[in-house]
Amino acid sequence: METLSNVVEYAMEASEFAWEVAPGKTVTAWGLNQQVPGPVLKARKGDTLVVNVKNNLPEPTIIHWHGIRLPASMDGTGEVQKPIAPGEAFEYRFVVPDAGTFWYHSHANETVQMERGMYGALIVEDETDPVLDAERLLMIDDMKLTPAGEFKQGNFFGRFTERHDGREGDTLLINGKEGSVLEMAAGQTERWRFINAASARYFLLYLGGREFKIIGTDGGLLETPQTVTEVLITPGERVDIAAGPFAEGESFAIESLPYNRMTSFKPKRQQFATVQVGAPKPSVAFLPERLRTIAPLAPQDAPVTRQVKLSVGPSLKHGLDFLVNNDVHVNDEPVKVGELQVWEVFNASLMDHPFHLHGFFFQVIEENGNPPAYRAWKDTYNLKPRTRVKIAWMPDNRPGRWMYHCHILEHHAAGMMANFEVI
Ligand code: C2O
Ligand code: CU
Known part of the structure; x- marks a missing residue:
């Protein structure tokens, strides 16, 4: 309930500036608030985060909140939001429902904008965090x-x-x-x-x-x-x-x-x-043996509801394309709110790809026939060549347009991505 939630506000301005990466070594960066990375945004679990983003870059930008389970309209992709034109601003507003280490980054012309510095961290704290020094x-x-x-x-x-x-x-x-x-x-x-x-x-x-x-x-x-x-x-x-x-x-x-x-x-x-x-210095650190409980979403042998194949193949357009289910920039089938998803993601190519799902956490329940070493909530998971993983995730009540893609930015741009609706 947003009305009961504490509101944390930030203002960020995207611009071009000189950034010193080492004494005397300066590059013409693009970033937020004239720093690389941009400002560290901090909130507590359950807070409402309000971030006003003003764009003073020479081209449109858009900010994606990587790992945050937010409403589709706030996800910061060109599918759900008009890119912020030069001189314009956009206010992102959403609740941060999970504690952890998250980040934000440009989702427009990524291979240029992220390379030049358009990213930063979003840290969400909780009283259940272990106490370290x-x-x-x-x-x-x-x-x-x-x-x-x-x-x-x-x-x-x-x-x-x-x-x-x-x-x-x-x-x-x-x-x-x-x-x-x-x-x-x-x-x-x-x-x-x-x-x-x-x-x-x-x-x-x-x-x-x-x-x-x-x-x-x-x-x-x-x-x-x-x-x-x-x-x-x-x-x-x-x-x-x-x-x-x-x-x-x-x-x-x-x-x-x-x-x-x-x-x-x-x-x-x-x-x-x-x-x-x-x-x-004296230490007050206490790291418990058990940090929390993560309930399993699905057993290892849960029936697969969707196949996702990542591959690299020839195409007439570019000579070489980065493919999802044999196509580029795919429109995948919708998924229904409340219906458990068990996706078999297969890397049919001969190189690694980090698979990223927007807006939802998944659990890896199987990798090449074996259970994972430990349970974790993931939004990005690396697939080695010829690897098959089964991931389970639950579309909760956040309908809209979402996406998944390879997080190697050049592969994402070259087509290894798909959009789908949660309905
Ligand atoms: Cu960090 Cu579309 O992702
Ligand atoms: Cu890739």
């Missing part, structure tokens, strides 16, 4: 710059490999900066919220072999923390970890290990930031 947001991105240190003009589609592989660049950013140094106190455990905002780059998080705990993902907390030394975060995905405690004087890199997503890029180990551990 501190919290940090780490938004991962990369930029591909010309030798002169600027963005290439045009829509980036000139080169076959870029269209096929997605764009990766060598300017590696955490929170819009190259080579950040993060200072942390010894003896403390922090919550680090990672968001992969890159066009195509996969981020295989690694802290030099140190163990950390995955505590949350796209749709909020997991049931139990998962102790690991690495975790894959594909474009669009979020991962929350508990990091620490570390010892005084330790220094280590936040890296991405090589991940082969089967493109022409040579997988490399790359450093995004450095952590320096200073003098100890």
Whole structure:
């Protein structure tokens, strides 16, 4: 009930500005409130978020709220909203029903607008969140710059490999900066919220072999923390970890290990930031063994209600297209409110694709015949080549036009997307 809900208001202005990614290294960015990422929007679960977006870019834009279960009219796609013309504004207003790490980004001319910086984080808190010593947001991105240190003009589609592989660049950013140094106190455990905002780059998080705990993902907390030394975060995905405690004087890199997503890029180990551990501070961190309960939506053998095939194939139009059920920019069948959806998503291609569903969370109930390692609420899930996953999701009472697509932005633009109605 919105009338009882606390209202949190923000104003954001999209514009072109000079952004310093490293001392003395400036690019002509497009972003919100003259920063990359845009402002961190914060709310509490159940709040009404009101965001006024003014567009001062030279072209239309639109803001999508990735992962938020909001009304279709607020989803920020060209299907449900007139793009915000230069000089115009639009007020987004919706309740944030779930706690977790979410984000917003341009959904217009994405391959250009997101590459240039049109994205930011939306953090939704709740009193059931575990208490750690501190919290940090780490938004991962990369930029591909010309030798002169600027963005290439045009829509980036000139080169076959870029269209096929997605764009990766060598300017590696955490929170819009190259080579950040993060200072942390010894003896403390922090919550680090990672968001992969890159066009195509996969981020295989690694802290030099140190163990950390995955505590949350796209749709909020997991049931139990998962102790690991690495975790894959594909474009669009979020991962929350508990990091620490570390010892005084330790220094280590936040890296991405090589991940082969089967493109022409040579997988490399790359450093995004450095952590320096200073003098100890007392810790109040308490991470329970059980974070919450996630009721299963459907058993592993639930009958499939829809097949979605992702593939890459020849087409007369472009030579090569990125396909959903053998077509580009598909209109898929409607789904009915209250009818459980069990979709078998099959990646028939020879490269990875992160599958993203707008507006609803799903649970992966099977992957290549096996149950998943743990239950989670997801909105983006990576499919390796020749992989078949079964996802279950429930269309609740939010009729309208929704979509799903590959979150490699170049693949989305090249046709690997579908719209459908919830009726
Ligand atoms: Cu982040 Cu259409 O998505
Ligand atoms: Cu893809």
